[in-house]
Amino acid sequence: MAERWRVTVDRRVCVGSGLCAGLAPEAFRLDPARRSHPVPGAREASERVREAAEMCPVEAIAIALADTGEAVFPLPE
Numbered sequence: 001m002a003e004r005w006r007v008t009v010d011r012r013v014c015v016g017s018g019l020c021a022g023l024a025p026e027a028f029r030l031d032p033a034r035r036s037h038p039v040p041g042a043r044e045a046s047e048r049v050r051e052a053a054e055m056c057p058v059e060a061i062a063i064a065l066a067d068t069g070e071a072v073f074p075l076p077e
Helices: 019-023 047-055
Strands: 004-009 028-030 036-038 061-065 071-073
Touching (some): 004 047, 019 028, 019 047
Antiparallel strands (some): 004 061, 028 036
């Protein structure tokens, strides 16, 4: 069975660059204020979603395993 992720965006940190929605439009949407939010629900693991999280200029995106909540990105230090 494919790994499933739950994606979150800290909207207090998001600056609305739109990079995430550009890289992974299936996973992120921008609201009228240009703040990102994830498309609701768990999703299959995706390199594009991970890349969007890694490239977020303010590190507002987090990814966790949907079934356990274990961090995928960023990894705990």
